[in-house]
Amino acid sequence: MLTQNEKKALADIVGPEWVCDEPVMMDTYAYYMNPEILNKDGSLWLPRPAAVVMPARTAEVSAVLRYCNGVDLMVKPLSTGFHCVAAASRDRVIVMDLKRMDKIIEIDVKNQIAVVEPYVKAIHLQTLLWKEGLNLHVISCGGNHSVLASATSAWGTGLDGPSMSYSGRNLLGVEWVLPTGDVLTLGSAGQGTGAGWFSADGPGPSLRGILRGYMGAFGGLGVFTKAAIKLYPWDGPREIKTEGCSPHYLLAEELPKNLGLFALSFRSAKALADAGYKLGEAEITYADFRLPAFMTALGSTDENLELKRVWETGIFQKVAQYHLIAAVIGCSQREYDWKLKALKEILKETGGVRLPLNEMPSPRFLEKLGPILKFIDDPLFLLRKFPFLQDLLHKLPASKTARQRPQSELFWVLLRHATNTQGNFRPSQAMFTSLGGFDTWDLGLKQAEVISKKKRKYIEQGLLLDDGGDLGCGGTFEHAHMGYLEGIGLYSSQDPRSVMAAGKVIDEAVDACVEEALGIPIAGFGKEMNARLGPHCGDYHRWLAKIKKALDPNLASDPFFYAEPEVEESS
Ligand SMILES: Cc1cc2nc3c(=O)[nH]c(=O)nc-3n(C[C@H](O)[C@H](O)[C@H](O)COP(=O)(O)OP(=O)(O)OC[C@H]3O[C@@H](n4cnc5c(N)ncnc54)[C@H](O)[C@@H]3O)c2cc1C
Structure with missing residues (x-):
């Protein structure tokens, strides 16, 4: 809470209606997605801020910070507040909600x-x-x-x-x-x-x-x-028309012929890695994403029972284990045609398959197919061996409505970024992520493998959801000059043992970063992680502390998710 004087000082800067310290409002700024793995005690709440201010101009932002330099308050900026790193770290922090600066x-x-x-x-x-x-x-x-x-x-x-x-x-x-x-x-x-x-x-x-x-x-x-x-x-459509309703908005019109969306399946992590590099070097892919088998099954179902049924058919594990979704766009039809030709050539070289997107297979169909494919190690063998069959399959007649859903889903995810992040929480209520050092595409795929192994024992104990282990999500960057995959896991926020298992995987992943040279993980921020990782990486924690001290001599900016101005010496 603020004192009356503090509240008045802030109100004088931003206007009284833009300062709030009502407990009910403060609680809305203290509740984030899955905080139980951030909080050491597993609690669901992050600290309540002292107040929320909403400036409209740079001059007001500056005045609030100047004011905080003279008192013991700190500022924590929040833009949309999607992630808990936008929360206050202690009670003498003012959250600066920047919604009014929206131009x-x-x-x-x-x-x-x-x-x-x-x-x-x-x-x-x-x-x-x-x-x-x-x-x-x-x-x-x-x-x-x-x-x-x-x-x-x-x-x-x-x-x-x-x-x-x-x-x-x-x-x-x-x-x-x-x-x-x-x-x-x-x-x-x-x-x-x-x-x-x-x-x-x-x-x-x-x-x-x-x-x-x-x-x-x-x-x-x-x-x-x-x-x-x-x-x-941007050489795609200037505007898109949609039809349908949640959860399946559909593209109302066919996509232009200079844009193609693909689901590519590879036989091994190595083949996926090689294809990623080749596609990058030839500058074929506009967007890509390694969509793990379980996520593919999740995305093709609407509810958990359906998901369980299709997952148990074992088809996704065989067909989509090393699966890359990709968008290809040409600045002209000629360029697109060339890119498609090159894509097919790369698939030939790496044994990849363009999965047919004529229609989304129904769970009932998959359940019928499952027992037949049980005895076939590689259901895509023929398509790999005789790539022309892929062309034939793609040309099979399908109604506009049948094609619409797979095309739309890929378009939303790859190009419109209408990602259903909440959807990932559906199977178990909670999701954690780990590793995610930004380095080469090879190292990204290695990280997926490392985290998959670490999850295995907790999956076997029933503490993490059995997603097959490998939920390595990510893609290539700058035409495969770089690559990135983070290791996702699904746990239950209702079960303290499951929460603990998620925390352990995250912790073991940090050790693996050091022991197996996997780079700085995406969770590698804040005082504790800086101290753990800094000594192995140019002592960067000391540099961060120096920067913090130099730029913020009166500690007016909440340091928690960045760096404290002093480094604690470990004995
Ligand atoms: C399920 C899930 C999936 C995610 N996937 C991804 C992903 O794929 N890629 C990715 O990059 N991130 C991802 N994130 C992380 C995060 O959501 C984004 O980086 C974030 O959304 C950035 O935008 P924002 O407006 O929400 O930032 P906020 O949540 O508002 O802020 C993010 C951080 O930036 C600081 N900040 C915000 N605005 C300012 C400002 N004006 N000045 C100074 N500091 C500021 C905040 O204090 C906070 O520490 C994911 C998070 C979740 C929960």
Whole structure:
């Protein structure tokens, strides 16, 4: 809670209606998805903030931070608040909810740059950009995330990685309210040059490593109030019409002929890895995602009983174990035709199969097929051996309605980022993720394997859901120059033993990062992880502490998810 004086001081800055410390409202900022694995005691609540303020302008953000420098309050910025890293870490923290800063300041079509405020959601910006023949990188938690938050402050991986990389790579400049309240505009737009937002680096050393680095500072280094984002050409449809209703919105019109959506199946992790590299080197894939077998089954069913039935047929385990969904787009019909030809050639070389998407097989059909395929080790053998059969299958007549669903599902996920993240929680109520070091595609696939083994013993004890073990999700980036897979697991938030098992896998995964050189995991943030991983990685925890101390001398920015200004020496 705030004192009356504190509340008045904040109200004087943002206006009384934009400061709130009502307990009922504070609780809504303390409740996030699956906090039981973040909280050491397994509790469902994160700390209640002292208050929530909602500034409308950079000057107000700056004034709030300046005020916090003189009292013992800290600021924690929140853009859309999708993830619990947007929560306050203790009770003397003010959550700065940036919903009122929701403007697209500029879309520079010619130079392919958008300048946005914190509450501009990716899906909204994409809708406008497509009309201009442009696109932006969107992360795979779904299109509702804040473009600015991902680009400046938190992770940034998404399915369009092959063509548009990850969020941090697309940052062309920021307006940054430092923890002291000073405002810094970084890059070509800064210092009143009038040069525009075309580069985040100006003359002299770059500050990008400090403000963003690999994962971002998670709100621990002040507040970003504007971000310039690099845009890319979009040769897909300028507008899409939909029909149907939840949960199956369908594309009302056929996709243009210069755009193809594919479900590719490989026989082994090695074949999948090789294909990823080859597709990348030839710049075939616009977007891709390794969709594990269990996720494929999950996505093709509407409820858990159906899922159980189709999973038990064993078909997904055989057909979709090493499964990559991909979008291919040509800037002309000629380019698309060439890309399709190259894709087929790469599949021949790697023994991959383009799964037919003429129709979504029904659970009843799969149940009938299951017993027959039980005795066949590789049900796709003939298609692998005689690739022309794949063409024949794809050409089989199917009604528009039959084709509509698989095409639509792939389009939503790969290109429109209408990801059903809640859907992943359906089988067990809760999901955790681990590893996810951003490195090579090979290392990504290795991480999936490592985490699959670690999950196995808990699956056997019935503590984690039996998803086959390997829920390695991710894809290639920058035409397979980089790759990324995180190891997902499904647990029950109702069962403390299951929660504990999830925590153990996450913990063992951090050890594996060090022991098996798997890179910094996506959970590698905050004081505890910095201390654990820093000594193995250039002592980065010491550098983070120094940066924090230099930029935030009065601790006005909540350090919890970034770095404390002092490093505790371990004995
Ligand atoms: C189920 C699930 C799936 C996810 N999948 C992905 C994924 O595939 N890829 C990925 O990159 N992330 C993923 N995330 C993580 C996370 O949701 C996103 O990175 C996040 O959504 C970013 O946008 P946001 O607006 O929601 O950020 P918020 O949740 O509002 O904030 C994220 C962090 O950035 C800080 N921050 C926000 N705005 C500012 C600002 N203006 N200035 C300074 N700091 C700020 C916050 O303090 C917080 O630490 C996932 C999360 C969940 C729960």
